[in-house]
Amino acid sequence: MKTGIFxxxxxxxxxxxxxxxxxxxxxxxxDEVWFVPAKNPPHKKGDRTSVEHRFAMVQRxxxxxxxxxxSRAEMDREGPSYTVDTIESLTRLHPEREFSLxxxxxxxxxxxxxxxxxxxxxxxGVIGLLRxxxxxxxxxxxxxxxxxLTLVKEKVQVEVSSTLIRDHRRAGGSVRYLVPExxxxxxxxxxxxxxx
Numbered sequence: 001m002k003t004g005i006f007x008x009x010x011x012x013x014x015x016x017x018x019x020x021x022x023x024x025x026x027x028x029x030x031d032e033v034w035f036v037p038a039k040n041p042p043h044k045k046g047d048r049t050s051v052e053h054r055f056a057m058v059q060r061x062x063x064x065x066x067x068x069x070x071s072r073a074e075m076d077r078e079g080p081s082y083t084v085d086t087i088e089s090l091t092r093l094h095p096e097r098e099f100s101l102x103x104x105x106x107x108x109x110x111x112x113x114x115x116x117x118x119x120x121x122x123x124x125g126v127i128g129l130l131r132x133x134x135x136x137x138x139x140x141x142x143x144x145x146x147x148x149l150t151l152v153k154e155k156v157q158v159e160v161s162s163t164l165i166r167d168h169r170r171a172g173g174s175v176r177y178l179v180p181e182x183x184x185x186x187x188x189x190x191x192x193x194x195x196x
Contacts, residue, residue: 004033004127005090006102007074007083009041011048012187013058014165014179016158018065024102024127025067027152033102034071035062038081042115049192051075057192060182084120091123100125100150105136111145121148129154169193 006021013035021033035058039051048054055075062068073090074081087099101124108128111117126149130136138146165175172195175184187193 001031001094001097002029002100003094003097004028004030004100004102005036005071005083005087005124006033007036007038007081007086009048009162010035010037010054010058011162012054012165012179012192013061013183014160014162015177016160018061018068018180019156019158020104020129020154021068021102022065023154023156024129024152028100028127028150030067030100032067032069034069034073036071036073036086037075039075039077040079040081042080042082053186053190053192057179057183057186060186061180063182080115082115084114084116084123087120087123098125099123100127102127102129104128105130105134105151108136108145108149108151109140112142118144121145124148125150127152131157166193170195 004024010017024030025033037051037054037058055070055072058070062070073086090099105128108126114120121144126145128149128151130151130153141149160178165178169175170193179187
């Protein structure tokens with residue numbers, strides 16, 4: 001079973017995340033994509049919505065897709081949410097699966113700085129999504145990463161971010177159509193990102 005791992009804070013999940021996951025799934029022939037909300041991402045500091053709320057929003061956002069799942073792999077573990085720890089845990093639990101990481105091209109360039117990157121790349125492939133108009137030259141990517149990398153050109157690009165959605169909602173704006181409707185309704189029911 002070819003399984004894509006799409007990690008992130010998902011604070012909140014938005015349509016751009018779902019589009020990326022679907023394009024990666026289709027381009028590489030993944031059987032499933034598992035969304036993995038990070039409990040304690042080491043690269044993002046500051047306040048964030050509780051991981052339980054973020055998990056619930058992702059769960060609602062992907063519930064109607066037959067090939068999308070949401071995993072608690074980083075939620076039930078203490079300490080920083082290092083991807084290598086997550087992959088080691090998932091590989092032990094699911095030895096029948098072949099895992100790949102799904103990420104944007106900007107994150108591909110950051111991979112050399114990831115915790116225990118050598119151990120991580122020994123276990124997974126990397127699916128990097130190239131945005132239209134975004135230049136990523138092979139020589140920018142170290143050889144050890146290039147060997148594991150599949151670049152996919154995004155056919156549809158949506159310029160939306162979780163930061164934009166939080167700011168817009170806190171300013172009293174609508175996020176309808178930017179966030180999957182079940183996640184948007186959860187946001188409203190639980191008074192998330194409301195004006196302060």
